Amino acid sequence: MGRSIHVRRPATLASLAAELGVSRTTVSNAYNRPDQLSPELRERVLQTAERLGYPGPDPVARSLRTRKAGAAGLLLTENLSYAFSDPGAVNFLEGLALGCEDAGVGLHLVPASPLREDVAAVHRAGVDGFVVYSVPDDDPHLAAVLSRPVPAVVCDQPKLDDVDRVGIDDEVATTKLAEHVLGLGHRHIGVLCMRLGRERNDGFVRIDRQNSAHYHVQQRRLTALAKAFSAAGVDWSKVPVVERFEHSSAQGESAAAQLLDAYPDVTALVCTSDILAVGALQEAKRRGLRVPIDLTVTGFDGIADADRVELTTVRQPLKEKGRAAAELLLSSADRTGPKLITLDTELVIGATSGPPRTAEQPWFGP
Amino acid sequence: MGRSIHVRRPATLASLAAELGVSRTTVSNAYNRPDQLSPELRERVLQTAERLGYPGPDPVARSLRTRKAGAAGLLLTENLSYAFSDPGAVNFLEGLALGCEDAGVGLHLVPASPLREDVAAVHRAGVDGFVVYSVPDDDPHLAAVLSRPVPAVVCDQPKLDDVDRVGIDDEVATTKLAEHVLGLGHRHIGVLCMRLGRERNDGFVRIDRQNSAHYHVQQRRLTALAKAFSAAGVDWSKVPVVERFEHSSAQGESAAAQLLDAYPDVTALVCTSDILAVGALQEAKRRGLRVPIDLTVTGFDGIADADRVELTTVRQPLKEKGRAAAELLLSSADRTGPKLITLDTELVIGATSGPPRTAEQPWFGP
DNA sequence: AAAACAAACTGAACCGTTACGGTCCCTCTA
DNA sequence: TAGAGGGACCGTAACGGTTCAGTTTGTTTT
Numbered sequence A, B: 001m002g003r004s005i006h007v008r009r010p011a012t013l014a015s016l017a018a019e020l021g022v023s024r025t026t027v028s029n030a031y032n033r034p035d036q037l038s039p040e041l042r043e044r045v046l047q048t049a050e051r052l053g054y055p056g057p058d059p060v061a062r063s064l065r066t067r068k069a070g071a072a073g074l075l076l077t078e079n080l081s082y083a084f085s086d087p088g089a090v091n092f093l094e095g096l097a098l099g100c101e102d103a104g105v106g107l108h109l110v111p112a113s114p115l116r117e118d119v120a121a122v123h124r125a126g127v128d129g130f131v132v133y134s135v136p137d138d139d140p141h142l143a144a145v146l147s148r149p150v151p152a153v154v155c156d157q158p159k160l161d162d163v164d165r166v167g168i169d170d171e172v173a174t175t176k177l178a179e180h181v182l183g184l185g186h187r188h189i190g191v192l193c194m195r196l197g198r199e200r201n202d203g204f205v206r207i208d209r210q211n212s213a214h215y216h217v218q219q220r221r222l223t224a225l226a227k228a229f230s231a232a233g234v235d236w237s238k239v240p241v242v243e244r245f246e247h248s249s250a251q252g253e254s255a256a257a258q259l260l261d262a263y264p265d266v267t268a269l270v271c272t273s274d275i276l277a278v279g280a281l282q283e284a285k286r287r288g289l290r291v292p293i294d295l296t297v298t299g300f301d302g303i304a305d306a307d308r309v310e311l312t313t314v315r316q317p318l319k320e321k322g323r324a325a326a327e328l329l330l331s332s333a334d335r336t337g338p339k340l341i342t343l344d345t346e347l348v349i350g351a352t353s354g355p356p357r358t359a360e361q362p363w364f365g366p
Numbered sequence C: 001a002a003a004a005c006a007a008a009c010t011g012a013a014c015c016g017t018t019a020c021g022g023t024c025c026c027t028c029t030a
Numbered sequence D: 001t002a003g004a005g006g007g008a009c010c011g012t013a014a015c016g017g018t019t020c021a022g023t024t025t026g027t028t029t030t
Helices: A013-020 A024-032 A039-052 A059-066 A087-103 A120-124 A140-147 A170-183 A207-211 A216-231 A249-262 A274-286 A304-308 A318-330 B013-020 B024-032 B039-052 B059-066 B087-103 B120-124 B140-147 B170-183 B207-211 B216-231 B249-262 B274-286 B304-308 B318-330
Strands: A071-076 A106-109 A130-133 A152-155 A164-168 A189-193 A241-243 A268-271 A296-298 A313-315 A340-343 A346-348 B071-076 B106-109 B130-133 B152-155 B164-168 B189-193 B241-243 B268-271 B296-298 B313-315 B340-343 B346-348
Touching: A013 A024, A013 A039, A024 A039, A059 B059, A059 B120, A071 A087, A071 A140, A071 A318, A087 A106, A087 A130, A087 A274, A087 A318, A120 A140, A120 B059, A130 A140, A130 A318, A140 A152, A152 A318, A164 A170, A164 A318, A170 A216, A170 A268, A170 A296, A170 A313, A170 A346, A189 A216, A189 A249, A189 A274, A207 A216, A241 A249, A249 A268, A249 A274, A268 A274, A274 A296, A274 A304, A318 A340, B013 B024, B013 B039, B024 B039, B071 B087, B071 B140, B071 B318, B087 B106, B087 B130, B087 B274, B087 B318, B120 B140, B130 B140, B130 B318, B140 B152, B152 B318, B164 B170, B164 B318, B170 B216, B170 B268, B170 B296, B170 B313, B170 B346, B189 B216, B189 B249, B189 B274, B207 B216, B241 B249, B249 B268, B249 B274, B268 B274, B274 B296, B274 B304, B318 B340
Parallel strands: A071 A106, A071 A130, A130 A152, A152 A164, A164 A340, A189 A241, A189 A268, A268 A296, B071 B106, B071 B130, B130 B152, B152 B164, B164 B340, B189 B241, B189 B268, B268 B296
Antiparallel strands: A106 B106, A313 A346, B313 B346
């Protein structure tokens, strides 16, 4: 019982109607509105379809007419495969997929490489809307998405006119974290952060680059750190910040190494992502630095690996974020204005933060 | 500089052409074949488009005309979110995404829940082809995919007429693993496996169910085990096999518990996936069983977690599998026959397998 | 028995685009 | 200056459906 032979000219609704001697409408109704024709005729239509190898209405033609693609687009700034290699992104996508599934729509991952600025893929995607995840604000793909006449939801992005948004309050979360570290007594702190712009810049980051960062999340976190540090009397302009273009623990390692080489007196590394922090922990281990006795390390995100190494971090509900994004996009209740959703975060104090070795500890002192 | 006001009647190629006093063809050419019209006119077209808020040719209409959707569909048997929660699936998808990206096509995740048998999503997906990953051979979604007049590639599936396939030789790989365990001297062995059919059956599996399993991969692995065990003089009909519907380490734990409760003399647990094995290790720990002294545990797949716990397992190139699937699907070099790709596997002997406590060890004996 | 209504089916318009095979006209060559 | 050649643009016909406003037929209501 093999599959039917691949016919040269595939059957269409029209050819089926001709074969049956009924109108195209009737055939269409057989598939979409069974109540519009008699059960007998419907059965006859379906059987003839089977016989002719007609696979049912063509999805693209249907989409054109109904103006519904049945899919949500996802725009990532990274290589598509990044979606599956970064645990944070995976969590987000899991939530997004959940939301799409509930609505019965597909999830269309748009191949938008950051390198070749080929915006065409955005224009080619047959989707009912876009979710934009962690894209720099000057990315041409983002502009392309906004130019499309479909709704969009952006995540971790500054507020955009007419566009829904879901995110967390990075400033509040980062401040909590900073105050924890400062509260432990740290004053010589280093910062590891993810890429700030589309051009690669692995190394130390000066203030101007921090302020002009196009990756909104990173920028907010740095700004919050600057504010909290300054409030505690730490001169932010003297705080070393190391940037890494690629987001991997290996890069976290090398960033930590670079920072510790140049600033050996640092007692704490604040990382703007768990991945970087995990790398920093590796590097600390390699150097024989005990954590948290010799070095405090903190992360951000709350991925599974962070739990495993008992990282002090901020946990954000990545899965819920994805789900919220999907719901926002797909609940096409024509709202009057754009909607903003801000999710809660939680400071998780793990085993990687403690008072600095050199800190004055008044409760132990004379 | 906000976005343009959402116009009631969006501009189309035709309205743009009318506005410009040129033909639709010319406007189309302005976007698709710049060499077909003068640079000045093209510029004028593009500027007018900008002014009228025309976002460029509609992707769906284009797809209808060109018969290209620019996307590959992915059919999973599981909830969509499973794609992101199972590490093995994530690896596969990473490879798949990589392959799609190289070809510049999107990846369309089809929302095919195993519960509600709603095949419509398969019919609704505007894609140029499907990749089918780890789906039971009697799944109606699979049938729906095959009925569509687009190419398909199946993974980990028995050979289907007219359909490309990529996979590993589960029989060879499992045999290597079985021989390793048998070679260590184990004779009282328990098996933990993933779901064998679409209906839930958490618990012990009898031979008939093993033989009629619809999840091809699981079946092949069990069959290979049966063969290897029999060859070593172990009566397969006496080997306890516990099945779990859900694929998680928690289920692995409970499955191991169930098996060890009923068969306390078992000295080795062979699991058909790393996830289950990781759960089994947890359960062993909870019971105070030392691994591998008191209990040998093996997995299958070679996910990152397996490395971490130094699991004895079979490593299969999941990422490459995904990539191969994408390439197979997208290289539409009209081959004569369907193509099969079989990837290599590697037996990884970790720290979770060793000789049984009670084994006769002739080289130590009198 | 006429009017009213419902069920079953149809015709034509429309969705927005691209493919194909022209036509037009200007320039270059001999 | 006729003819060839080519750049620039166009008209028409799909692509495969869905939708809506009918039309026909048969049944019920008054």
